[in-house]
Amino acid sequence: MPEKIYNVPLRGGWVATVFTEWNFPPRVIGQWNSILEAYGDTRVFISPAWFERWWNAFGEGRELFVVVLEREGEVQAVFPCCITSDSDGEILSSLTNDHTCHFDFIVRPPVRREALAGFLELAGKVKPGLGMSLEYIPVSGCNGEALFSALRRTKTPSHRYSQPWAPRMEVRGEWDAFQKRIPGRLRNTLRRNRKKAEVEGVLSFEVIRRSEQLDQVLDVLFDIEYNSWKGRNGTAIRCSAGTEKFYRELARSAMQSGHLLIFLLKQGEASLAADFCLCSGETVFLLKPCYDEAFSQFTPGNLLHYESFGYLFALQEIRWYDFLGACEPWKMEWTAQTGEYGWIRAFPKSLKGWRNYMLRYGWKSHLRGIRSRLRSTSVGAGYGSALR
Secondary structure, three states: OOOOOEEEEEEEEEEEEEEEEOOOOHHHHHHHHHHHHHHHHHHHHHHHHHHHHHHHHHOOOOOOEEEEEOOEEEEEEEEEEEEEEEEOEEEEEOOOOOOOOOOOOOOOOHHHHHHHHHHHHHHHHHHOOOOEEEEEOOOOOOOOHHHHHHHHHOOOOEEEEEEEOEEEEEEEOOOHHHHHHHHHHHHHHHHHHHHHHHHHHOEEEEEOOOOOHHHHHHHHHHHHHHOHHHHHHHOOOHHHHHHHHHHHHHHHHHHHHHEEEEEEEEEEEEEEEEEEEEEEEEEEEEEEEEOOOOHHHHHHHHHHHHHHHHHHHOOOOOOOOEEOOOOOOOHHOOOOOOEEEEEEEOOOOOHHHHHHHHHHHHHHHHHHHHHHHHEEEHHHHHHHHHOO
C-alpha cells in the first residue's frame, strides 16, 4: 500500500488523502481514469501513466504531494502536485517542467467548486504557509478559472497570466483545398527546397507506428536532436539520462497502446528530420520535432511536416494536429489557430507572503490602477474644459 501521510476529514463529508509515493491502489487508478473520459484528447497528458513516468524521470529533489479527494467512498478529484523550493521558500507545485505539454486537475465536473475548495482547505491544514505554483493550465478549461476565483475569495495573494500556446490545425477535409490554403511564400519555399534536396538524393518519407527496432529508431531521432542547437545548449533529450528514460518509456508504452507516431524524412540513408508524436482520440500531438542542421538549406522540418499532413489527411480518424508549446514562427506559418495556457502563482496569507506578492506582482496591478484613474481624470478634465 502507498504511504499516506495525511488522511484528513474536510467540510461537506469530503475525505482527503495525500500520497507521497507513486504506488496507488488499483481502485484509485481506475476511478482516476474514469474521470478522464470528460477531458477530451488531452487526457493522455494527465493520466496516471503519464504522471508516473514523469515522476520517475524528474521527481528527484521534489516531494510528491498528490491529493485524492473522496466522498462516500468514491474518488471525486485528483490533484497531482509536489513540494519544491524557490527563492520564496517551499511551494506547492504542479507536476510539470519543460517537458510538460499540458496540465490540469482531474475533477468530476458536478463537484468542481467544492473539490477545489476542499483542495485549498487541505493544503492550508497540512501545509500551512506554503505558496503555490501551477503551470500549463488551459485557459479554456474550467479548473484554472475556478481555482483562481477560489483563491481570490479567500483573499489569498495570487497572480495569473496567460499567453497564446499550442498552435493547432485541422487535418480533415480535402487535401487539395488545404494545399491551396498554404501561404504562397511557404508553398514556394517547400517546392524550391524539395527540388534542391532531390538533386542530391532521393527523398523518402517513413511513418513508424510499430517497430521491433524501436530503440534504434529513437537513437536516430535523439542523435539528430543532440547534434543541433539543443545539444549545444544542453537541452537535448540525450543531455539528461532521466529525460531520455522518460521518452523511451513513453514511446514503448505508446507503441503498445497504438498511440505512437514517428515521422522520418530521409535522403538516401541519411535522416534529415524526425517528429516524435502521440495520437490521442482525434488529435496528433507533436512532442519532439528535430532536423539535421547539415541539411538546413532544404528546410527539412517543413518538408517533413508537409508529408506528415498529407498522411494525416488520409486518416479518417484524425481531425487535429497540435504543435504544442510556444507559438514559434515556424509553427505559425502553418496555422493561425492557437490555444491559450495560463500560470497561477499564489503566496501565503502572511506578512512575508503579501510582501513577496507585492514585490513580484502586486505593484504592477496598483500601477495599472493609478494609470487608469489618471486617464479617467484627464478625460474628465478635457470634457469639462470643452463645456466651458
